[in-house]
Amino acid sequence: xxxxxxxxxxxxxxxxxxxxxxxxxxxxxxxxxxxxxxxxxxxxxxxxxxxxxxxxxxxxxxxxxxxxxxxxxxxxxxxxxxxxxxxxxxxxxxxxxxxxxxxxxxxxxxxxxxxxxxxxxxxxxxxxxxxxxxxxxxxxxxxxxxxxxxxxxxxxxxxxxxxxxxxxxxxxxxxxxxxxxxxxxxxxxxxxxxxxxxxxxxxxxxxxxxxxxxxxxxxxxxxxxxxxxxxxxxxxxxxxxxxxxxxxxxxxxxxxxxxxxxxxxxxxxxxxxxxxxxxxxxxxxxxxxxxxxxxxxxxxxxxxxxxxxxxxxxxxxxxxxxxxxxxxxxxxxxxxxxxxxxxxxxxxxxxxxxxxxxxxxxxxxxxxxxxxxxxxxxxxxxxxxxxxxxxxxxxxxxxxxxxxxxxxxxxxxxxxxxxxxxxxxxxxxxxxxxxxxxxxxxxxxxxxxxxxxxxxxxxxxxxxxxxxxxxxxxxxxxxxxxxxxxxxxxxxxxxxxxxxxxxxxxxxxxxxxxxxxxxxxxxxxxxxxxxxxxxxxxxxxxxxxxxxxxxxxxxxxxxxxxxxxxxxxxxxxxxxxxxxxxxxxxxxxxxxxxxxxxxxxxxxxx
RNA sequence: CGGGAUGUGGCGCAGCUUGGUAGCGCACUCGCUUUGGGAGCGAGGGGUCGCAGGUUCAAAUCCUGUCAUCCCGACCA
Numbered sequence: 001x002x003x004x005x006x007x008x009x010x011x012x013x014x015x016x017x018x019x020x021x022x023x024x025x026x027x028x029x030x031x032x033x034x035x036x037x038x039x040x041x042x043x044x045x046x047x048x049x050x051x052x053x054x055x056x057x058x059x060x061x062x063x064x065x066x067x068x069x070x071x072x073x074x075x076x077x078x079x080x081x082x083x084x085x086x087x088x089x090x091x092x093x094x095x096x097x098x099x100x101x102x103x104x105x106x107x108x109x110x111x112x113x114x115x116x117x118x119x120x121x122x123x124x125x126x127x128x129x130x131x132x133x134x135x136x137x138x139x140x141x142x143x144x145x146x147x148x149x150x151x152x153x154x155x156x157x158x159x160x161x162x163x164x165x166x167x168x169x170x171x172x173x174x175x176x177x178x179x180x181x182x183x184x185x186x187x188x189x190x191x192x193x194x195x196x197x198x199x200x201x202x203x204x205x206x207x208x209x210x211x212x213x214x215x216x217x218x219x220x221x222x223x224x225x226x227x228x229x230x231x232x233x234x235x236x237x238x239x240x241x242x243x244x245x246x247x248x249x250x251x252x253x254x255x256x257x258x259x260x261x262x263x264x265x266x267x268x269x270x271x272x273x274x275x276x277x278x279x280x281x282x283x284x285x286x287x288x289x290x291x292x293x294x295x296x297x298x299x300x301x302x303x304x305x306x307x308x309x310x311x312x313x314x315x316x317x318x319x320x321x322x323x324x325x326x327x328x329x330x331x332x333x334x335x336x337x338x339x340x341x342x343x344x345x346x347x348x349x350x351x352x353x354x355x356x357x358x359x360x361x362x363x364x365x366x367x368x369x370x371x372x373x374x375x376x377x378x379x380x381x382x383x384x385x386x387x388x389x390x391x392x393x394x395x396x397x398x399x400x401x402x403x404x405x406x407x408x409x410x411x412x413x414x415x416x417x418x419x420x421x422x423x424x425x426x427x428x429x430x431x432x433x434x435x436x437x438x439x440x441x442x443x444x445x446x447x448x449x450x451x452x453x454x455x456x457x458x459x460x461x462x463x464x465x466x467x468x469x470x471x472x473x474x475x476x477x478x479x480x481x482x483x484x485x486x487x488x489x490x491x492x493x494x495x496x497x498x499x500x501x502x503x504x505x506x507x508x509x510x511x512x513x514x515x516x517x518x519x520x521x522x523x524x525x526x527x528x529x530x531x532x533x534x535x536x537x538x539x540x541x542x543x544x545x546x547x548x549x550x551x552x553x554x555x556x557x558x559x560x561x562x563x564x565x566x567x568x569x570x571x572x573x574x575x576x577x578x579x580x581x582x583x584x585x586x587x588x589x590x591x592x593x594x595x596x597x598x599x600x601x602x603x604x605x606x
Numbered sequence: 607c608g609g610g611a612u613g614u615g616g617c618g619c620a621g622c623u624u625g626g627u628a629g630c631g632c633a634c635u636c637g638c639u640u641u642g643g644g645a646g647c648g649a650g651g652g653g654u655c656g657c658a659g660g661u662u663c664a665a666a667u668c669c670u671g672u673c674a675u676c677c678c679g680a681c682c683a
Contacts, residue, residue, distance in 0.1 A: 053632060053644065054618045058676050069617095078675070133682065149683090184607080184681065192683095238683095250683085260683085352681080363681095454683060491683085525642060556643040563643090574642060583642085 041535035041545035042518055044561075048085050051561050061257045063500035064189025066509050070564050079186025079194035081493075086565065089517035091197070094496055095176055097228045097515060098199050101221045107172040107201055112154045114178055118144035120153045124468045131363075135180045135194075147180035152487060155202040156465045159483070163204075166475045169483070170210050172218070174201035176492060188257060190497035191453060197492035204466075204483050206473060211484040215247065215460055218488040222251060222456055225490070229499055230512030234452060236262045236271040238459075239357040248276075248459035252452025253498035260454050263434055263447040270442035274449070275357040277434045278441040285400035289416040292384065298411040302379075303346040306413060310404060315415065322346030323403035323417070325381040325391075327367035330359055339367050339376075343383055343393040343405075343425065344432040355431040380406035382414055383423040393425035394432045455495045461485040503588075509566025510588050518546030520604060521567035523558045525574040534573060534582070534597070541601045563587065569604055 049071040058075075059065040067073045072087035083091055099109065118136075121127040127134075127146070135147035148154070155173060163171070179198045186194050203214035219235075226233055231253050238250040250273055252260055261274040272278070297309045303319050310317050324346045331337040340359075342350050356364050370376055375387060382405040383391050397403070399420030407414040417423065437446040463482050465471075472480040503510040513519050520543050524531030528549045535547040546567060548558050562570045562585075572583040576594060584595045584603065595603055 050616075050633075052617055057612090057618070060677070131682085181683080187677085356681085457683065489683085494683095523642095554643090554645055555641065556645075559643045561644085572642075 041522070041532075041539050041547045042086075042089070043532075043547055043549050045549045045551065047546075051564055059189060061188045061191065061501070062504050063191065063257075063497040066500055066504055066564070066566075067189060067497070070509060070566065073190065075189075079183055079192065081190060081193065081195075086517050090496060090511070090515065091492070093515040093517065094229065094492060095199075098176065098225055098490060098492070101225045101228075102174050102199075102201065104224075105172065105217045105221045107174045107218075109175060110158070110173050111175050111177060112148075112151055112158070114148050114180065116146050116148050116154065118146060120157065121146060124153050124465060126153070133181050133183070135182045149179055149181045150198075150487075150489065151175070151200055152202065152461065152465045152485070153469075156469050156471055156485065159204050160469055160471045164473060166206055166473045166481065169473055170203065170205045170214055172201055172203040172214060174199060174488075188497075190493045191257065192259070193493065196494065199490040199492055201488040203486040203488070204471075205486075206475070206481055206483065208484065211460055211462070211486055215458065215486045215488075218458055218486065219249070222458065222488070222490065226251060226253075226455070226495075228512075228514045229495060230503060230514065231455065231495065231498055232502055233455065234262060234264060234271050234450070236264075236273050236452075237276050238273040238457065239275050239360070248457070250454050251456035251458075252450075253455045253495070253502065254450060255453050255498060255501040256451060257501060258451035258453040260452050262450055262452055263438070263440075264450055265440035265442055265445055265447055267445035268440060268443035270440050270447075274351070274434050275354050277354075277430070277438075277447070279395040279430060279432065279434075280439050280441050280444070281395040281428070282398050282401075284398050284420070287400050287402075287418050287421055289402035289418050292417050292422050293415050294407045294409075294412055295415060296411060297413040306346075306404070310413070310415075317404055319347035320345050321402075321404055323383070323393075323397065323405035324348075325383060325406060326350045327376060327378075327381065327389075328355070328364050329367045329369075330362045330364055332362050339369075339373065339389050340364075341376075341381065341383070341386070341389055341391045342429060342431050343391065343397060345394060345396055346404075348394075348432040348435075350431050351433045354434075355429070358430055375408065377406065377408055377410055380408060380410060380412060382406040382408050382417060383425060384408075384414065384417050386423070390426050391423075392427050392429035392431075393419070395428045395430065396432075397425065397428070453494060453498045453501070454491065455498050456488075456490045458488040459486065461487050504566070507560070508564030511566045511568060513568045516544065516567055518565075518567045519544045520546070520569045520571055521562045521565065522547040523562055523570060523572045523574075524549050525555050525558070525572060527573055527577055530577055531573040534571065534600075538571075538601060538604065541605070543604060571600065 051071050052069040055065050056068050059068050071084055072090060073081045073083055076082050118127055130149065134149055137145050139145060176199045178195055180195055183192060183194050186192055201218060203218065205211040205214055233251050233253045236250050236252055238248045252258065252262055262271060263274055263277050264271045295313060297306060299305065303322055303324055306322060307317055307319055323343050325341050325343045328340050328342060329337055330340045342355065344350055352364060370378055373389065385408065397419050400418065402416050402418045404413060404415050405417050436449045440447050462484055466483045466485055471483045473483060475481045500509055503512065520538050522531050522535045522545060524547065531547050532549060535545045539545045566587060568587050570585040570587060574583060580597050581594045582597060582600060583592055585592045
């Protein structure tokens with residue numbers, strides 16, 4: 001495939017490389033100044049590129065550092081980046097892979113606006129639900145608009161606009177475009193931006209089975225996409241977040257700088273985002289504990305101090321036998337709110353991320369208004385005899401389990417407080433922190449915790465949006481059928497950063513051949529004409545080629561830039577060229593060998 | 607939103623304590639030399655020192671305010 005040719009029938013309109021002088025800059029003006037003309041190698045002598053020798057001070061993570069140093073991207077404003085020519089070429093390659101795999105599923109590409117009217121989002125509820133994360137703006141007439149964070153609403157309306165018969169379905173549409181989220185704290189370059197590139201696809205089906213099939217097709221396509229992008233990743237079960245929906249999986253690229261934590265089980269293959277990890281609940285057990293007693297435990301506001309004091313009273317307990325009760329304030333999207341007490345084993349904390357995931361779309365904050373609830377004694381709260389406040393317990397708090405917990409009085413705790421006898425929670429909740437070694441819900445073995453970057457999220461929306469807009473199809477018997485929807489997103493710019501995270505060393509980037517902006521980087525040491533000739537012949541053999549034809553640059557700089565820019569193969573046209581040899585360096589391994597010119601193309605092809 | 611730090615040419619930094627009219631390295635331009643792993647010598651161009659007030663004969667430097675950026679945490683996909 002001729003990657004740079006954007007129209008199959010087009011041929012080169014530039015002069016052949018051969019005609020260009022040794023200085024590499026002899027063609028002034030006209031089409032020849034393009035560093036990557038149609039069907040021709042990228043010429044560094046005219047490429048809009050300046051590599052940086054030193055790390056920019058504000059770049060910490062490897063992908064951000066190297067993409068900046070290599071001249072792929074430039075920061076424009078916080079969390080917003082420009083793509084320079086090399087970055088743009090890289091992006092084109094990644095988009096090409098995505099488009100090919102989308103086409104293979106039968107999905108059709110469209111392009112919807114980013115500037116969206118408020119009323120559409122009022123109907124879906126997301127104008128209020130999405131919160132501060134949404135970029136909002138106002139036009140001259142005072143009309144409210146937003147910059148799209150995702151496009152469920154618009155796609156649903158688009159399909160409703162055109163389709164009304166069961167004969168039209170199923171259909172899957174996708175687009176690759178810019179998304180906007182007003183991050184409180186953008187960070188790590190491309191990994192978490194306020195403006196970013198996303199491929200989002202939406203499937204529309206008549207039946208549950210159809211939705212399952214569409215979901216499976218997209219999931220399989222994603223597996224192929226990420227394999228071609230050279231990413232190591234894990235598919236984990238997830239919660240669906242602000243988009244709503246049921247079945248939900250995330251693709252997490254393994255990376256130390258990842259912001260998502262997931263739990264994996266090597267024994268049975270279970271993998272879940274830490275938000276979605278299910279705690280195996282022990283079976284209810286008969287009550288064996290003696291009757292509840294209350295003891296004086298002054299100055300024990302923490303679990304640690306409590307365990308110590310109870311021990312001094314002659315009762316050896318561990319933190320895991322205590323019940324910690326944390327008060328939160330839960331605010332619903334409509335603005336109403338109420339306190340909620342969450343009970344977890346004392347050796348664990350409440351993971352607010354997990355808590356919010358369960359309570360979504362409500363938001364959670366730390367409870368402070370103890371004056372309004374005199375029955376709540378901070379540091380000494382217990383579930384027994386608690387009135388007027390909702391109490392949800394960890395799944396490990398099953399009937400018959402006995403706990404040491406607060407006695408709802410300053411300086412007092414209660415022993416042998418038995419669930420089902422002394423108190424009954426209003427329900428269970430997954431909110432406790434998950435730890436390395438916790439039992440796997442699939443098989444009971446120990447879970448391990450890993451960090452990852454969320455590069456894709458797929459979920460079955462069902463009728464979440466089709467209900468809102470009334471997207472129906474007339475079936476064969478003339479009845480209306482509600483359409484079932486699925487949503488499938490790939491963070492394109494984030495995936496690129498993830499590739500950089502997984503494929504680099506101390507010298508620079510190491511792109512997989514499939515998406516490298518140039519698959520071969522030809523370094524001219526002295527003999528620029530020869531290098532250009534070679535580049536042209538490699539290009540005509542179907543490879544994407546970049547050639548360092550810059551004048552007056554020392555060999556060391558050329559080698560360093562080649563390593564930094566990250567083409568998988570580096571070909572050096574140097575001292576043995578007159579004998580018919582060039583040096584071939586494999587970027588990923590650092591291996592170098594002399595290769596006969598005649599054999600080079602076939603070597604690179606395999 | 608809490609904590610920490612920083613704003614001086616395109617990039618990385620020094621100068622600020624003790625005010626005196628801006629400097630170093632890289633990059634860039636020109637010349638000569640050099641030419642297989644970030645070359646050498648020489649000559650150059652480029653900065654209202656984040657912004658606004660104030661103190662002072664004089665402010666990058668001192669004072670007040672403000673804005674911005676980065677990092678950690680919290681939160682968020």
